[in-house]
Amino acid sequence: MAVFCVYDAPDGAYLRREAVDGWIEAARAVEAVRTRVELQAAFEQQRGLGASASRRAGSALTQR
Structure with missing residues (x-):
């Protein structure tokens, strides 16, 4: 498990994302x-x- 922290505000608040x-x-x-x-x-x-x-490219992107 990896944890990514992104600092988002001048006061040091951050967003935390955990990902496998x-x-x-x-x-x-x-x-x-x-x-x-x-x-x-x-x-x-x-x-x-x-x-x-x-049209084919658009439908291929929406199918994924």
């Missing part, structure tokens, strides 16, 4: 998938597939 091991790796994996979907949509749009690529 692997939380950061999971967040990075989600970001990698999102980036890959966005890059694929941009590539398809440049190839002239336009709106259909945007």
Whole structure:
């Protein structure tokens, strides 16, 4: 278990977030998938597939 503290106020108050091991790796994996979907949509749009690529990218992001 890891504990992250973020200082939020001048008086030293802080927010505390406890996370299980692997939380950061999971967040990075989600970001990698999102980036890959966005890059694929941009590539398809440049190839002239336009709106259909945007719809597929949007639906892929909402399904995750």
